[in-house]
Amino acid sequence: MDRPLPKLGTPGNTIEVLQKYRFNFQKKYGQNFLIDRRVLEKIIDAAKIGSDDYVVEVGPGIGTMTQYLACHAREVCAVEIDRNLIPVLKDTLSGYDNVTILNEDILKVDLNTLVREKNYGNPIKVVANLPYYITTPIIMGLFEQHVLVDSVTVMVQKEVALRMQAGPGTKDYGALSLAVQYYCVPKIVANVPPNCFIPRPKVGSAVISLERHKKPPVVVSDEKLMFRLIRASFNQRRKTLINALTNSPDLSYTKEEVAEAVRRCKFIPTIRGEALTLPEFAGLSNVLGESSHNS
Ligand SMILES: C[S@@+](CC[C@H](N)C(=O)[O-])C[C@H]1O[C@@H](n2cnc3c(N)ncnc32)[C@H](O)[C@@H]1O
16 A cells, blocks of 8 residues: 655644644643654654654654554554544554554553554564653663663653763763663764644754663673662762762662772762763672672
């Protein structure tokens, strides 16, 4: 079947659909719909969607980006929480035979089963103009549950994109930067102003591509411990690493144990967590992991 070219992606046709269905925006679902074809094409290009790809779209809205994805991908699974959008999606996507619409909360969808059953265990691509209120749980959920993803290409709040890409010594560097960079290579591919959406969000946005590392960038014996150390360091980022880790309710090392680990890692004793790179956090966690009481 020849797939129709996308019709949506302008202010005019978006308003027409919204009026036809008397759609009321639900603020709690972070609904800001894309109305700029150039941005939509940039997202498709950045995600390198090809005719073999199985794509999961989080929050299709009225189906604007879904139409673009359906034109390029083998199959698209669009997961939308708002049941009022389902009749709209059935209408706007009626010309595409390769789209499945799921009326679900993405945080409750078992994506590992979906990968196994729908894509024969091959990696999927995730593409979305994300609802900003749950950006971090969605992205971290994908990585922590080890969902087989090739790449994640998403629109997020600009500030969040900057935090994902940040390195040590910058104000944006934090636990999110390290978590994202442990799993993938983040790259901002476009900055998107508020006038590219209906309604306009109060913040700037950016499209970020997260390409999964082919092999882990660091060797770490206990991933969970490394992330507890990272969180503890950044929860009290103005403290020295030794004090932040000793005072954390989530860890039970003594000051002597942490000081000894810092010495073995060859860090200066007054170092703060915000100065450590990912390989340094991995090294620290491997040294501290040798003490059994925190594992
Ligand atoms: C920023 S809008 C993007 C809409 C559309 N993709 C576009 O670009 O025009 C976010 C979409 O995610 C949906 N959404 C919000 N929370 C969700 C969740 N937990 N699971 C699935 N969809 C969700 C919203 O209803 C909305 O349609």
